Amino acid sequence: MSDPIYWPSFFFLLFAGIACAFAIAVVVSSNIVRMAFYLVMSLAATAGLFFVAGADFVGSMQVLIYVGGTLVLLVFGVMLTSQDRFISMKTSRFELGMAAGVGACLFLLLLFAAWSVPEWRSLSREQVDAIALEPTATPLGMALLGARVDAPESPDVAGYLLVFEIISVHLLVVLVGAAYLARAKRKGSAIAE
Amino acid sequence: MMPLFANILTEPVGVAHYLVVGAVLFVCGALCMATKRNAIGVLLGIELVLNGANLNFIAFGSRYLRDSQGTIGLDGQLMSLFVIVLAAAEAAVALAIALNFYNSFSSIDVDQADQLQG
Numbered sequence: 001m002s003d004p005i006y007w008p009s010f011f012f013l014l015f016a017g018i019a020c021a022f023a024i025a026v027v028v029s030s031n032i033v034r035m036a037f038y039l040v041m042s043l044a045a046t047a048g049l050f051f052v053a054g055a056d057f058v059g060s061m062q063v064l065i066y067v068g069g070t071l072v073l074l075v076f077g078v079m080l081t082s083q084d085r086f087i088s089m090k091t092s093r094f095e096l097g098m099a100a101g102v103g104a105c106l107f108l109l110l111l112f113a114a115w116s117v118p119e120w121r122s123l124s125r126e127q128v129d130a131i132a133l134e135p136t137a138t139p140l141g142m143a144l145l146g147a148r149v150d151a152p153e154s155p156d157v158a159g160y161l162l163v164f165e166i167i168s169v170h171l172l173v174v175l176v177g178a179a180y181l182a183r184a185k186r187k188g189s190a191i192a193e
Numbered sequence: 194m195m196p197l198f199a200n201i202l203t204e205p206v207g208v209a210h211y212l213v214v215g216a217v218l219f220v221c222g223a224l225c226m227a228t229k230r231n232a233i234g235v236l237l238g239i240e241l242v243l244n245g246a247n248l249n250f251i252a253f254g255s256r257y258l259r260d261s262q263g264t265i266g267l268d269g270q271l272m273s274l275f276v277i278v279l280a281a282a283e284a285a286v287a288l289a290i291a292l293n294f295y296n297s298f299s300s301i302d303v304d305q306a307d308q309l310q311g
Contacts, residue, residue, distance in 0.1 A: 016214045019214060020221075026221060032233055039237050076288075077233045107216055111216060121208075140274070143271055171278060181292075
């Protein structure tokens, strides 16, 4: 082989393979506990893809919030509802076959769309090596507070202070609502209410 | 269509490679939502779909995947942060609803949630 291996591409392939394989395993598996574990692996590999794309802060947040928070919540859901008859629920063969057909069509459409735009192809090796490495945490934090330090030459680029506030209040309201909805009730009293 | 994997190990990857991975995650999530009978399984499918969308945002915002005139810059990463937070909120509410359904009907099968059927 004339060219040596380009290691970012190797790690992209590694993480992409893990993410796709475990995502397919989530669909194929019928055991809910295994599905949750496969999803943890798939989302963790996606965090690796974020790192390879240069999004270090978002990759860390993916591991912290998604894998560490949201999926633990879902695993609690699995544990709270894990009677024997709900652990493994089979889907009928007809439905699985139809889903595979529809999914293959949708995937081919997306694949065609992704490869039909020439600007979305990769840069050359020299171009990528010329790009200076920049950490993203500080510009992201400043953008959430409304100041875009990453684009100082264009003052009309908007900050995200309002979105940040709305999303904060939204998260608070949602968590209060979820705690209210899921509060402990005596069995059978919910219908009578 | 150019050859997909001819020189992928020796050349940098582009936005299109990331879009393909995002498409796989999206399709898997959509199929999961459509075929699973366990309500928690449907929630896992939703997480997969949101994650595929997140991956596309990151790819379009990255400076290493295409020339910097074409990227959406830091906005992509900000959008994907918002998606992560909203996914957490969505999972909390949906799980509360699923647990409520389970408390009322002693079942987590979405096919049995048909009381509103006309």
